[in-house]
Amino acid sequence: MKKPQELSFDQAAVFQISHAQRTGLELIWDRLEAQEPQCGFGTLGLCCRHCVMGPCRIDPLGDGPKKGVCGATADTLVARHLCRMIAAGAAAHSDHGRRPAILLKEVALGENSAYTIKDEEKLRAVAARLGISPEGEVSQVALAVAEVALSDFGKQDTRPLRFLEAYAPKKRLEHWQKLEEKLLAQTGALFGVLPRSIDREVVDIMHRTTMGMDHDPASLLLQGVRCALSDGWGGSLIATEIQDILFGTPYPRKVRANLGVLKEEAVNIVVHGHEPVLSEMIVQVAQEEELVKMAREMGAEGINVVGLCCTGNEILLRQGVPVAGNELHSELVLTTGLCEAMVVDVQCIYPALPRLAQCFHTKFISTSDQAKFPGAVHIQFFEEKAAEVARAIVRLAVENFKNRDPQKVHYPRIAEEALVGFSVEALLKALGGSVKPLVDAIAQGVIKGVAGIVGCNNPKVRQDYFLVSLCRELLKRDILVVGTGCWAIAAAKAGLMKPEAAAEAGPGVKRLCETLGIPPALHMGSCVDCSRMLVLLGAVADHLSCDISDLPVAGSAPEWTTEKAVSIGTYFVASGVPVHLWPAPPVLGSPAVTKLLTQELDSLLGGFFFVEEEPAKAARKMEEVILARRKKLGLG
Ligand code: SF4
Numbered sequence: 001m002k003k004p005q006e007l008s009f010d011q012a013a014v015f016q017i018s019h020a021q022r023t024g025l026e027l028i029w030d031r032l033e034a035q036e037p038q039c040g041f042g043t044l045g046l047c048c049r050h051c052v053m054g055p056c057r058i059d060p061l062g063d064g065p066k067k068g069v070c071g072a073t074a075d076t077l078v079a080r081h082l083c084r085m086i087a088a089g090a091a092a093h094s095d096h097g098r099r100p101a102i103l104l105k106e107v108a109l110g111e112n113s114a115y116t117i118k119d120e121e122k123l124r125a126v127a128a129r130l131g132i133s134p135e136g137e138v139s140q141v142a143l144a145v146a147e148v149a150l151s152d153f154g155k156q157d158t159r160p161l162r163f164l165e166a167y168a169p170k171k172r173l174e175h176w177q178k179l180e181e182k183l184l185a186q187t188g189a190l191f192g193v194l195p196r197s198i199d200r201e202v203v204d205i206m207h208r209t210t211m212g213m214d215h216d217p218a219s220l221l222l223q224g225v226r227c228a229l230s231d232g233w234g235g236s237l238i239a240t241e242i243q244d245i246l247f248g249t250p251y252p253r254k255v256r257a258n259l260g261v262l263k264e265e266a267v268n269i270v271v272h273g274h275e276p277v278l279s280e281m282i283v284q285v286a287q288e289e290e291l292v293k294m295a296r297e298m299g300a301e302g303i304n305v306v307g308l309c310c311t312g313n314e315i316l317l318r319q320g321v322p323v324a325g326n327e328l329h330s331e332l333v334l335t336t337g338l339c340e341a342m343v344v345d346v347q348c349i350y351p352a353l354p355r356l357a358q359c360f361h362t363k364f365i366s367t368s369d370q371a372k373f374p375g376a377v378h379i380q381f382f383e384e385k386a387a388e389v390a391r392a393i394v395r396l397a398v399e400n401f402k403n404r405d406p407q408k409v410h411y412p413r414i415a416e417e418a419l420v421g422f423s424v425e426a427l428l429k430a431l432g433g434s435v436k437p438l439v440d441a442i443a444q445g446v447i448k449g450v451a452g453i454v455g456c457n458n459p460k461v462r463q464d465y466f467l468v469s470l471c472r473e474l475l476k477r478d479i480l481v482v483g484t485g486c487w488a489i490a491a492a493k494a495g496l497m498k499p500e501a502a503a504e505a506g507p508g509v510k511r512l513c514e515t516l517g518i519p520p521a522l523h524m525g526s527c528v529d530c531s532r533m534l535v536l537l538g539a540v541a542d543h544l545s546c547d548i549s550d551l552p553v554a555g556s557a558p559e560w561t562t563e564k565a566v567s568i569g570t571y572f573v574a575s576g577v578p579v580h581l582w583p584a585p586p587v588l589g590s591p592a593v594t595k596l597l598t599q600e601l602d603s604l605l606g607g608f609f610f611v612e613e614e615p616a617k618a619a620r621k622m623e624e625v626i627l628a629r630r631k632k633l634g635l636g
């Protein structure tokens with residue numbers, strides 16, 4: 001058994017893992033150990049179960065087979081598998097985006113009175129961007145925006161997504177169009193890159209990766225690119241923009257992060273998953289007098305709602321609700337013995353959680369028809385009855401306070417302060433209304449460039465070590481860091497989101513942060529909010545009349561876990577951003593696909609993937625990319 005400090009870089013986690021090890025509670029690291037050694041074929045992407053002539057596997061080095069039963073090669077297997085990962089990731093983000101789009105339509109039509117439009121200014125700005133008249137009745141504008149969003153999910157023509165056309169910078173849009181024309185002229189075959197509709201690109205991948213369909217790795221990967229673009233400039237962007245309209249655009253606010261946000265004297269409700277639709281309502285009803293009174297009658301001081309993962313990020317940024325941790329904290333938070341309820345919606349919710357909750361008094365409450373868990377209490381969420389459902393959940397948690405066993409309470413009183421909420425609108429405000437000061441800071445060499453860090457925790461990597469160390473390495477090199485998801489929570493827990501943390505950065509980042517009053521690591525939101533980074537890149541590119549692939553920027557997903565991260569990485573690469581990954585994706589079984597991803601995509605799209613195991617080495621490579629682009633721009 002590994003020592004807790006080998007498993008996590010976060011002292012609160014180390015404290016809690018030690019407790020779990022002492023008391024015999026099973027955690028994710030134990031299950032990883034039980035799986036080892038993990039399957040080499042799977043690690044290399046060399047297994048296939050797409051039909052029942054299989055399962056097939058390919059042995060690249062030994063005496064085993066070099067083809068599947070149907071004749072599929074390693075290149076096909078690897079490319080098909082990666083494509084399906086992209087499709088699954090894009091589907092998750094985009095299905096998330098569909099929900100607020102439908103809700104906006106219902107609110108506009110007066111069919112749902114539980115929600116309102118909180119940010120009318122953003123609604124009118126989004127409408128104007130989409131070419132819809134921003135004037136007139138709010139409900140009319142909202143309906144028109146919702147209709148465009150919903151049509152991007154299901155339209156059947158071949159015109160690119162309206163959201164992509166409206167938001168992608170001019171030169172990038174031209175680049176994708178020309179690429180399609182060039183490939184047609186060179187090969188006589190169609191290679192689509194521009195997404196037609198969000199649902200269609202996922203279906204296309206599921207179709208073309210069945211037995212006996214597309215076996216050409218380049219063709220498969222280009223469809224992967226198209227599908228990923230339908231996520232970044234489509235489903236995720238729609239999620240972000242419409243959630244801002246319905247729940248408010250984030251602006252900077254001070255918050256607290258880590259397990260110490262739990263309160264011993266209060267009813268603790270942990271909300272976990274990705275969507276803000278229910279959690280916003282839980283935060284709201286938990287402040288109602290009747291429920292607070294009920295909590296007091298139970299002997300608690302009040303009700304303490306805290307977030308986890310990206311549901312946590314959503315309400316952290318918009319409501320200032322404290323966040324208990326990122327992905328690998330989801331079990332640890334239960335082991336504190338302080339959670340009256342864990343309420344989950346969708347995505348990144350370990351099926352182990354209900355079993356662990358049963359070791360305590362915690363009610364594990366699932367709410368989505370798409371994410372049910374054996375051992376959970378299921379309280380179905382209906383948007384039109386949002387407040388009633390949220391009240392039922394909070395009441396259950398409050399009633400459960402009496403069942404808390406003080407003997408089982410054990411938690412670290414560790415939490416950091418952070419300044420979060422850097423939406424594009426908030427950043428522009430901090431910059432005085434335009435991206436010019438940021439562009440000037442880059443052009444004058446005050447900072448070298450900007451890096452985006454995204455993604456998850458992965459028990460194969462010491463928790464938060466890569467996320468935090470990479471961030472520190474980049475800041476030291478005078479590269480400003482922005483990001484989302486579990487990285488953002490890691491950076492907040494590590495204190496990198498306090499303005500004072502600029503003292504750790506190089507002189508340029510320090511000066512910029514002090515001038516603008518911002519921290520050196522900027523929290524831009526949840527996983528779907530990676531779209532905010534695309535919008536920011538687009539604004540800078542348009543300001544300079546250049547392409548994103550000209551900008552001194554780089555990205556990283558250094559502890560990635562989910563298929564969603566593959567889609568995110570791919571849409572950044574496809575938008576012209578080089579992206580670092582660790583761990584390596586399951587593609588190394590095909591040298592041809594590996595070469596495509598790490599080299600050839602660069603000439604097609606202006607972005608590429610690279611793998612690096614050490615934070616300092618990854619930061620150096622990202623700096624090299626940024627410096628090379630500066631040189632090309634004549635910035636020295
Ligand atoms: Fe095997 Fe081909 Fe079927 Fe895959 S599609 S399981 S490689 S026969």
Ligand code: MSK
Binds near residue numbers: 455457486562
């Ligand atoms: S929650 S996708 S583990 S960032 Fe968005 Fe974290 Fe990755 Fe889930």
